[in-house]
Amino acid sequence: MTPPDKSVALTATDAGLVTCHDCRLTARRRTIPRGYAAHCPRCDALLHARRTNSLSRTWALLIAAAICYVPANTLPVSTFTWLGRGNPDTIISSVKALFADGDAPIALLLFFASICVPVMKLVLLSWLAATVHFRSLWRPRDRTVIFRLVEVIGRWSMLDVFVISILVALVKLGAMAKVEAGPGAVAFCAVVVLTMFAARTFDPRLIWDVVDQENSA
Amino acid sequence: MVTSPDLIACLDCDLLHRSVVLPSGGVARCQRCGAPLYRPSKDVLERSLALACASAILFLVANAFPFLDFEVGGQVQTCHLLTGVTTLMEQGFPFLAFTVLLTSLLAPAAMITSLLLVSGLLLTHRRPSFLKPLVRFLDRLKPWSMMEVYLLGAIVSVVKLMSMADIRVGLGSWAFVGLILTLTAAVAAFDPAAVWDELS
Numbered sequence: 001m002t003p004p005d006k007s008v009a010l011t012a013t014d015a016g017l018v019t020c021h022d023c024r025l026t027a028r029r030r031t032i033p034r035g036y037a038a039h040c041p042r043c044d045a046l047l048h049a050r051r052t053n054s055l056s057r058t059w060a061l062l063i064a065a066a067i068c069y070v071p072a073n074t075l076p077v078s079t080f081t082w083l084g085r086g087n088p089d090t091i092i093s094s095v096k097a098l099f100a101d102g103d104a105p106i107a108l109l110l111f112f113a114s115i116c117v118p119v120m121k122l123v124l125l126s127w128l129a130a131t132v133h134f135r136s137l138w139r140p141r142d143r144t145v146i147f148r149l150v151e152v153i154g155r156w157s158m159l160d161v162f163v164i165s166i167l168v169a170l171v172k173l174g175a176m177a178k179v180e181a182g183p184g185a186v187a188f189c190a191v192v193v194l195t196m197f198a199a200r201t202f203d204p205r206l207i208w209d210v211v212d213q214e215n216s217a
Numbered sequence: 218m219v220t221s222p223d224l225i226a227c228l229d230c231d232l233l234h235r236s237v238v239l240p241s242g243g244v245a246r247c248q249r250c251g252a253p254l255y256r257p258s259k260d261v262l263e264r265s266l267a268l269a270c271a272s273a274i275l276f277l278v279a280n281a282f283p284f285l286d287f288e289v290g291g292q293v294q295t296c297h298l299l300t301g302v303t304t305l306m307e308q309g310f311p312f313l314a315f316t317v318l319l320t321s322l323l324a325p326a327a328m329i330t331s332l333l334l335v336s337g338l339l340l341t342h343r344r345p346s347f348l349k350p351l352v353r354f355l356d357r358l359k360p361w362s363m364m365e366v367y368l369l370g371a372i373v374s375v376v377k378l379m380s381m382a383d384i385r386v387g388l389g390s391w392a393f394v395g396l397i398l399t400l401t402a403a404v405a406a407f408d409p410a411a412v413w414d415e416l417s
Binding site for chain 2: 010011012013014015017019021022023024025026027028041042043044045098101103106109110140141144145147148155156158159160161162163164165166167168169170171172173176177180181185186189190193196200204205207208209212
C-alpha cells in the first residue's frame with residue numbers, strides 16, 4: 001500500500017479529485033454552475049468534497065446534546081414501584097444503588113456506558129471541532145484515531161435506554177411490582193442520538209486540511 | 218465525468234492510494250492516519266445472500282417466540298422483543314419507543330431485506346432502478362442497528378432482577394443471539410466496493 005508518490009503525500013484535493021461519500025469512487029472535480037449539483041457517475045449520490053457545513057452542524061448538534069445532558073442527569077430515568085411504593089432513580093442514583101447492592105460489574109458497566117461514554121463523546125467531539133476551528137497542527141494522526149474511537153464506542157451509551165425498555169416490559173405486575181420510564185430517559189436518549197449525528201457530521205479530513213494547507217504554504 | 222477507479226482516497230484524511238490486490242484476510246490501511254481502506258472479498262453476493270436468509274429466519278423466530286419470562290409469587294409476565302416498545306408507548310414515551318423500535322427491530326429488518334434484495338437481484342442479473350439507492354440506503358442504516366447493545370441491555374436487566382424474581386430465557390433470546398452473529402457476518406461479507414464494481 002503506497003501512495004502514488006512516496007516522497008510527497010498527495011491528497012485527493014491536491015490531485016483535483018473528490019471522493020463520493022457513498023460509494024468511494026474518486027472523480028475529477030469540475031466547476032459547476034451555481035444552483036447545479038454534481039452527482040456521482042457510479043451511484044448517483046450528491047458529490048461533496050467535504051461533508052456540508054461540517055463544523056457548524058457539528059457544533060449545533062453538540063450544543064443541543066449538551067443542553068439535553070442537564071435534564072438527562074437531573075430528572076428520573078425510571079421509577080421502580082415495589083409493593084405500592086415508588087422509587088424514582090436518576091442515572092447517577094441507579095449506578096450508586098447498584099454499587100451499594102454489590103453488583104459491581106454491572107454497576108461499572110452502566111457507569112461506563114451511561115456516564116463515561118456520553119461525557120467522553122461531548123468533550124472529545126467539542127475538542128476536535130475546536131482544534132479544527134483554531135487550525136491546530138497538533139498530532140493529526142492521534143486526533144483522527146480519537147475520532148474513530150468516539151464513533152465506535154458511541155453506540156454503547158444506548159445501553160441504559162435498552163435496559164429501561166426491557167425492565168418496563170418485564171416488570172408490570174400492577175401495584176405489586178412495576179417499572180415506569182421517566183422524562184430523564186427521553187433527554188438521555190436525545191443526548192445519545194444527537195451525539196451520534198454530531199459524530200457523523202464531523203469530517204475528520206478537516207483536521208488534515210489544516211495540516212496540508214500549512215505544509216503547502 | 219472523468220473517474221479514477223484504481224485510486225482510493227482515505228475517508229478520514231483524504232490521502233490518495235493506488236488500490237492493489239491483497240492476500241486473503243489482509244486489510245489495506247491508510248499510510249498517514251491508519252484508517253482501514255479496503256479488504257479483499259470473495260463470493261460477496263453468494264455469502265451475503267446465504268447469511269441474510271439465515272438472518273431473516275432467525276429474525277422471525279426472535280420476534281415470534283418469548284424473549285424473557287419474569288415470575289414472582291406465582292405470577293408470570295412474558296415479554297417479547299416488541300413488548301418494550303408497546304409498553305413505552307402506553308406509558309407515554311413515543312420518542313423512546315421509536316428509538317428502541319428503530320435500533321432493535323426496524324434497522325435490522327431493513328438491513329436484512331435490502332441485503333436479500335440486492336444480492337438476490339444481482340445474482341440473477343437484474344438491475345431495477347431502485348438498486349443503487351438501496352445499496353446506499355444499506356450503508357446509512359448500519360450505525361442504527363444496535364442489536365448487540367440491546368443484548369447487553371437484556372443481560373444487565375436479568376442480573377438486576379435476578380434477586381427478586383425467577384427469570385427464564387426464552388427461545389426468542391437464543392434466536393436473537395444467532396441473529397446478531399449471522400447479520401454481522403452478512404454485513405461483513407457484503408463488500409460495498411465489490412458491489413459497486415459489479416454495478417458499474
